[in-house]
Amino acid sequence: MTMQEQTPQTPQTRKRGRTMLVKHADVLVTMDATRREIRDGGLYIEDNRIVAAGPTHELPESADEVLDMRGHLVIPGLVNTHHHMYQSLTRAIPAAQDAELFGWLTNLYKVWANLTPEMIEVSTLTAMAELLLSGCTTSSDHLYIYPNGSRLDDSIAAAQRIGMRFHASRGSMSVGQKDGGLPPDSVVEKEADILKDTQRLIETYHDDGRYAMLRMVVAPCSPFSVSRDLMRESAALARQYGVSLHTHLAENVNDIAYSREKFGMTPAQYAEDLGWVGHDVWHAHCVQLDDEGIALFARTGTGVAHCPCSNMRLASGIAPVKKMRLAGVPVGLGVDGSASNDGAQMVAEVRQALLLQRVGFGPDAMTAREALEIATLGGAKVLNRDDIGALAPGMAADFVAFDLRQPLFAGALHDPVAALVFCAPSQVACSVIGGKVVVKDGVLTTVELGTVIERHNRLAKTLYEAAA
Numbered sequence: 001m002t003m004q005e006q007t008p009q010t011p012q013t014r015k016r017g018r019t020m021l022v023k024h025a026d027v028l029v030t031m032d033a034t035r036r037e038i039r040d041g042g043l044y045i046e047d048n049r050i051v052a053a054g055p056t057h058e059l060p061e062s063a064d065e066v067l068d069m070r071g072h073l074v075i076p077g078l079v080n081t082h083h084h085m086y087q088s089l090t091r092a093i094p095a096a097q098d099a100e101l102f103g104w105l106t107n108l109y110k111v112w113a114n115l116t117p118e119m120i121e122v123s124t125l126t127a128m129a130e131l132l133l134s135g136c137t138t139s140s141d142h143l144y145i146y147p148n149g150s151r152l153d154d155s156i157a158a159a160q161r162i163g164m165r166f167h168a169s170r171g172s173m174s175v176g177q178k179d180g181g182l183p184p185d186s187v188v189e190k191e192a193d194i195l196k197d198t199q200r201l202i203e204t205y206h207d208d209g210r211y212a213m214l215r216m217v218v219a220p221c222s223p224f225s226v227s228r229d230l231m232r233e234s235a236a237l238a239r240q241y242g243v244s245l246h247t248h249l250a251e252n253v254n255d256i257a258y259s260r261e262k263f264g265m266t267p268a269q270y271a272e273d274l275g276w277v278g279h280d281v282w283h284a285h286c287v288q289l290d291d292e293g294i295a296l297f298a299r300t301g302t303g304v305a306h307c308p309c310s311n312m313r314l315a316s317g318i319a320p321v322k323k324m325r326l327a328g329v330p331v332g333l334g335v336d337g338s339a340s341n342d343g344a345q346m347v348a349e350v351r352q353a354l355l356l357q358r359v360g361f362g363p364d365a366m367t368a369r370e371a372l373e374i375a376t377l378g379g380a381k382v383l384n385r386d387d388i389g390a391l392a393p394g395m396a397a398d399f400v401a402f403d404l405r406q407p408l409f410a411g412a413l414h415d416p417v418a419a420l421v422f423c424a425p426s427q428v429a430c431s432v433i434g435g436k437v438v439v440k441d442g443v444l445t446t447v448e449l450g451t452v453i454e455r456h457n458r459l460a461k462t463l464y465e466a467a468a
Helices: 085-090 101-110 117-133 152-162 193-205 228-241 251-264 267-273 291-300 308-313 321-327 346-361 368-382 415-420 449-466
Strands: 019-030 036-047 048-055 063-070 071-077 079-080 134-144 165-172 214-221 244-249 279-286 301-304 332-333 400-401 430-433 436-440
Touching: 019 152, 019 415, 048 251, 071 193, 071 368, 071 415, 079 332, 079 346, 085 101, 085 117, 085 134, 085 449, 101 251, 101 449, 117 152, 117 308, 117 436, 117 449, 134 152, 134 430, 152 165, 152 193, 152 214, 165 193, 193 214, 193 228, 214 228, 228 244, 244 267, 267 291, 301 368, 308 346, 321 332, 321 346, 321 368, 332 346, 332 368, 346 368, 346 415, 368 415
Parallel strands: 019 063, 019 071, 079 134, 134 165, 165 214, 214 244, 244 279, 279 301, 301 332
Antiparallel strands: 019 036, 036 048, 071 400, 400 430, 430 436
8 A cells, every 4th residue: 555545644745754764673563444453564654643654665755753673573552451550559558458449448548548649740750650561552540539639630731741541530438437438438528529620621631532531430339439410420420521431340259249239239330320322332351241231331331441450469369351352342451550460560460351251261262463453452442532443544653662672572583473472472672652762772761760760669668667
């Protein structure tokens, strides 16, 4: 295919922006409509979008910036659909190391009650750095606790500084222990305040344009921490403004039991009753989603954020991802909070997704390429986007490159794409988001990471000691 065929706009009709040429990738994984994997492949980029993707010899020979990718595998940037970035401050807390979901939360709520705006900002920087270095270019984050003057704005400022494409979810908890909820009363908010702040954030920050770097999401925390009214009103608010909806659902057997006891229905039935289904909704975990729930999600286009490491860490079970995908449920990957995973390494998550489906449902339950597709196109669909997740003309210029000359890939170069998933998790050599280099030669270019980590560890120590 020629350049002219791929780009209907001509230089005469549009002023040329800053250009980037990516050339000589050992393999370019496009995730386009035909799932092309191109040997000696490359990309031609103008500003923040891809103009052409194909063999190097079919691309222009020069550009304002040229990246030679010999010895590298180039793939679309990975998409993280579920995270709690503030939890990177509370990894491996002793009291929560060996608990299931409800016990884990109960032990950590009292620690998180001492969070500050600075902690939110720094933990977001740390979490995003970990994601970026592991191949992620777009991430959502679900912040649902706002003590001591903390605001979602603190996370947003960090994302803008580090250069990550971001879906910021305004989470909330409104039903404390005195009202039959799980969280302590000290960390819940008034529902009127939640809705008012959510509206403020949407009106201030949300960008619904193609290639948007920042979108807002309405995200009450879970059925066991908010009321029916808040769920309904949140859905109405989101649809008024055309933004997506997100929450936790059917995470483990206790979650199911709570829903049946409190609401007299399964979590999926509860979601449907409240209007929480549709292409603009995605739910985290869904480990215990039953066949009826899977059919409902498939019929309505409701998405699922699959979090294999977290589900294993908390012994929540094995989500029926193969069954979901066969039914037509949109499925993306999420690292979940860095206290229930205790990592945010996206390639590790892709690998774990493959391994967990196989141990649960057999060796053909998921292939390496299916796992990679869930982490790219799957995540894009779950976030309700059609401009990320693939390397093709008209898509956002978000891609990452892995150096295939590392010891961990030795002996696997007959199939570098499968090697990325099957072999030990790799860090990126290069990451580009919206046509801008964010990681170069394995080093983050947008922030001084050593300083960030030093601040992060100091604040984590303060947080831990305050709850002792």
